[in-house]
Amino acid sequence: MFGLSFTNPAMLYGLWAALLPLVIHLLNRRRSVTLPFSNVALLQTLQHDRMRRVKLKQIILLILRTLLIVLLVLAFARPTLTGAGASGSVGDAGTAAVILVDQSLSMQYRTPQGTLFERSKARVRDILSLFNAQDDVQILLVDSDVTPLSDASLTTLRARIDGWSAQFDVTDMLPGLQTALTHLQTSQMPNKELYVVSDVSHVGWASVPDTLEWDGISVFVVPERPEIVQNVSVAQVKTVGGLLRVGQPVTLEIELVNHSETPRGDVPLQAFWDDRRIIQQVAHIPAKGHKKLYARFTPETSGARALRVEIGDDDLPADNTRVSVVQVPEQLRVLVIGDTRQDTYFLSQALQAASFDVHIQSSDQVTDEILSAADVVYLCHVSRLSAGIINRLQKHVSSGGGLGIVLGEQVDMRHYNERILSELLPATLIxxxxxxGATTAYQAFPPELPNHPMLSHVQLDGTFRSPRFFAHYVVRPEGETQAILSFANGTPALLESKVGQGHVVLFVSEWGATLSWNDMPVSGFFLPFVYNLTGYLVSGAVSQSDYMVGRVVNRPLGISTKNEGVLRSPGNDAQTIWPQQRGVSPIWPVGRVDRPGLWKIYAQERLADLFAVQVDPMASDLTRVSDARLQAIFGDTRLFVVSADQQIKDVVLPLRYGREFWRLALAGALFLMFVEMWIAKTTRSRRL
Amino acid sequence: MTLMEILSGRSVVVGLKGQNKREVLEELVNSLEVGDKITDRDKVLDAVLLREEIMSTGIGHGIAIPHGKSEYVTELGGVLGIKKEGVDFDALDGKPTYIFFLLVSPLDVSGPHIKALARISRLLKGEDFRQKLIAAADNEDAIAIIEEEEKKY
Structure with a gap:
């Protein structure tokens, strides 16, 4: 099948110019001149033959001139044949093409014909066979990043395909599509083609706007998908219920997600704390649903410990294991700052009951040394603070320490508003x-408390009653400060802000020994609340040890060394790294982590650090993006979804501009010009 | 290829003065150093304007990647421009454009061009990074923000 198209169709308006010779001819015919002549008898005989020849030549010239203009216009309009047989197999009109190849985790899905990625590689080979050496072909490997494979000939690109492998990251099509679009729009080639070889999971298209304009570009989506999705993933592993302490039981929460269309009642699951198995059971998960499982275990040693959860094998093994590293602190040091014993009594008692290492200081005795030794600091009804202490507290929090501010009778509101809160927790005391002391009128917490780590296990469900608050400050949160808990009348009771890596919380009523502001310190609510609050405040001080695949990781050095370390990936590849100074802290510059699992850093011949890399739970979701969404993204452009049973060339070649005719048209025009000049010249010479 | 490699000569202009698309493009092209890489700035501007006529390179989210290929460019080059007040750049989402990344490259070389586009698209995806760039106090600040962001990828 053939078709004729024009690369510059606007030039066809020039065809009107082809009428010019005819118009000129008609205008000249009307201009007959009468000449007086003596005898026309001889002329009449001569005229009869010659005039016939002259008229014939004029008609020939008219046709030649018209054709000349037509061919010139056609040459500039660049006529091309379209269709599979237009010019051999791939055509000679140039093609600019960008091939986006999805290399995300979901492409590791196993099918009887190989993984989706292996199948994609075969498709890419087919696509590459559609190009000639003069074509501009670019391949972009995409996951959450874009990796261009440029500067390579078609032969080199074909040879490299075998070396590709699917990665562990989630897909984001946007950077790849933007790159392709910008590149193709710059190209002067008649054919502009975008190929997307992917499992077309909807996750990868979520960030792609409908506003990109694909005019003039043919888009070929080549889906490689399993017939039926059978996949369960470990989406989350974490400890809940506050602090991890040696010898104290903790709850492990595991979330499994079933991405299949059918329920799964037979998913074997095991969890390991370091290498000790702590759970073994079978999970039942509804279709397209999720299930949370809980188990209790007791950490026996402090330090960085590895939690690993495994489920049984399925068609996407990469998301069947999830590792997390949790820190079990040896001892948590809490500094309670208060000016009288009455101010610090209840809080220090509660903290000591929870086995924290508690130190009590008055505000004028706080030094850098005392602060640096504390994981968490509480200010108990302190009236004022010096600029030096405020500055030290800010540094403490910025570097990951926790700070709890408890308001009370002696508080200087103006000083707090202007000096303390402006630096540590944006809010205004009103x-x-x-x-x-007036116990007849009071505020209380609402029966339903918000879901927050500071309030876990202290829900007012009958186990605890709300404390009664006879007096409290009215505080207006500002900036990024948030009210975590409010009284029943909506007034904020507990506010939180983040400063650097640490947390700051503010409680609006006093915990003094007189109990004149509330009865909270003697309520059942107080002890678990203080325990949770302290655990929450210290969470910034316990360094993060879990990262997503694809992130750049820098780990705190932890030890004093200037010597090299050895980084071991989950695949046991070893790489030498050197400590670097980053700001005030020395770090191990690990770099981009591309594999999930446990990563280790060895220094001075011992394990110096441990962290976990996890896959994004979204990467396991193979739900297909809808055709309507693809249509919305690519708009009115030529969008073609190539089905599994279709040959790519059968879809692409019939649409492609094949042989171009502009050279032929230009040559024809030149030829006609010479013929016209010759005929015109012979006519003139005979007249002479 | 990093963004700082593309911005060879640390070509960053914080506080563009241009009030419309044409003026911004002229300002960006004028920031290119004429030398071995760029031999004729006017011709390069023509190529960029020609490309812009086909379709706006304002890709939305406050970003534009104006670009052009020209025989007067011998090696890939780029300039980053920032205008805090924004400019109507006929962006695809119809909103003002604040960040302009001009790319110019030789006619017959696609590899470095597409590598640069990929890098820019990847980095400018982050909302935080875009906001930080728009808020950059001066050229040095913008360079520091870029260098910090590049450490993440």
């Missing part, structure tokens, strides 16, 4: 509501 007034005191209620009367300390």
């Amino acid at each position: 007034s005191v509501r209620g009367q300390p």
Whole structure:
């Protein structure tokens, strides 16, 4: 099948110019001149033959001139044949093409014909066979990043395909599509083609806007998908319920997700704490649903410990194991700052009951040394603080320490608003509501408390009753400060802000020994709340040890060394790394982590650090993006979804501009010009 | 290829003065150093304007990647421009454009061009990074922000 198209169709308006010779001819015919002549008898005989020849030549010239203009216009309009047989197999009109190849985790899905990625590689080979050496072909490997494979000939590209492998990252098509679009729009080639070879999971298209304009570009989506999705993934592993302490039981929460269309009642699951198995069971998960499983275990040693959860084999093994590294602190040091014993009594008692290492200081005795030794600091109703202490507290929090501020009777509101809160927790103290000691009127917490780590296990479900608050400050949160818990009347009671790596919380009523502001310190609510609060505040101090695949990781050095370390990936590849100074802290510059699992850093012939790399749970979701969404993204452009049983060339070649005719048209025009000049010249010479 | 490699000569202009698309493009092209890489700035501007006529390179989210290929460019080059007030650049989402990344490259070389495009698209995907760039106080600040972001990828 053939078709004729024009690369510059606007030039065809020039065909009107082909009428010019005819118009000129008609205008000249009307201009007959009468000449007086003596005898026309001889001329009449001569005229009869010659005039016939002259008229014939004029008609020939008219046709030649018209054709000349037509051919010139056609040459500039660049006529091309379209269709599979237009010019051999791939055509000689140039093609600019970008091939996006999805190399994300979901492409590791196993099918009887190989993994989706292996199948994609075969498709890419087919696509490459559609190009000639003069074509501009670019391949972009995409996951959450874009890796261009440029500067290579078609032969080299074909040879490299075998070396590709699917990665562990999630897909994001946007950077790849933007790159392809910008590149193709710059190209002067008649054919502009985009190929997307992917499992077309909807996750990868979520960030792609409908506003990109694909005019003039043919888009070929080549889906490689399993017939039926059978996949369960370990989506999350974490400890819940506050602090991890040696010898104290902790709850492990595991979330499994079933991405299949059918329920799974037979998913074997095991969890390991370091290498000790702590759970073994079978999970039942509804179709397209998820299931949370819980188990209790007791950490026996402190330090960085590895949690690993495994489920049984399925068609996407890469998401069947998830590792997390959790820190079990040896001892948590809490500094309680208060000016009188009455101010610090209840809080220090609660902290000591929870086995924290508690130190009590008055505000004028706090030094850098004391602060640097503390994981968490509490300010108990302190009236004012010096600029030096505020500065030290800010540094403490920025570097990951926790700070709890408890308001009370002696608080200097103006000083807090202007000096303390402006630096540590953006908020304004407005007034005191209620009367300390007036126990007949009070505020309480609502029965339903928000879901927050500071409030876990202290829900007011009958186990605890709400404390009564006879007096409290009215505080307006500002900036990024958030109210975590409010009284039943909606007034904020507990506020939180993040400063650098650490947390700051503010409680609006006093915990003094007189109990004149509330009865909270003697309620059942107090002890678990203080325990949770302290654990939450210290979470910034316990360094993060879990990262997503694809991130660049820098680990705190932890030890004093200037010598090299050895980084071991989950695949046991070893790489030498050197400590670097980053800001005030020395780090191990690990770089981009591309494999999930446990990563280790050895220094001075011992294990110096441990961290976990996890796959994005979204990467396991193979739900297909809808055709309507693809249509919305690519708009009115030529979008073609190549089905599994279709040959790519059968779809592409019939649409492609094949042989171009502009050279032929130009040569024809030149030829006609010479013929016209010759005929015109002979006519003139005979007249002479 | 890193963004700082593309911006050879640390070509960053924070506080573009241009009030419309043409003026911004002229300002960006004028920031290219004429030398071994760029032999004629006017011709390069013509190529960029020609490309812009085909379709706006304002890709939305406050970003534009104007670009052009020209025989007067011998090696890939780039300039980053920032205008805090934004400019109507006929962006695809119809919103003002604040970040302009001009790329110019030789006619017959696609590899470095597409590598640069991929890098820019990847980095500018992050909302935080875009906001930081728009808020950059001066050229040095913008360079520091880019260098910090590049460490993440």
